[in-house]
Amino acid sequence: MVRFTALNKKNDFFRLKKETNCFTEKGLRVYIEKNQEKVSRLGISISSKQTTAVERNKFKRRIKEAVRGLEDKESFDIYIIGSKKNLNLKILEIQKIISSHPKLIKK
Numbered sequence: 194m195v196r197f198t199a200l201n202k203k204n205d206f207f208r209l210k211k212e213t214n215c216f217t218e219k220g221l222r223v224y225i226e227k228n229q230e231k232v233s234r235l236g237i238s239i240s241s242k243q244t245t246a247v248e249r250n251k252f253k254r255r256i257k258e259a260v261r262g263l264e265d266k267e268s269f270d271i272y273i274i275g276s277k278k279n280l281n282l283k284i285l286e287i288q289k290i291i292s293s294h295p296k297l298i299k300k
Contacts, residue, residue, distance in 0.1 A: 194264065195233050195264070198235075199235065199236070200234035206236060208226070209224040209270055209272045214226050218290045220276045220278035220279045222273070223273050223290065223294050225294050225297060226270050227269055227270075228268050231268060233260075233265075233269045233270070234268075234270050235257065235260055235271045237253050237273050238272070238273070238274045240277075243276065244280060255284050256287060258284050259285075259288040262288050263288065263297070271291070
């Protein structure tokens, strides 16, 4: 089970948003990079112009639950950008998309 805190510094978001950290599937963009912290950090973004507050909050809760369900010994910075297309993804689908990120796949 992954423990995480909020990713909320502007510089951290800019550092994460590189093509080498990005993985996109079903319209969900996932940026992941290893960090030096003791816990993982999670940032979630979805446009307020596309959805209502209720839909955005449901989406954020599903993302948080999916990240909690991941198993990993290392700490990562995770930034997830959603769109109107993927508001109805189930927790297991989100978890599958996140865990298939190349930086999380065990070698």
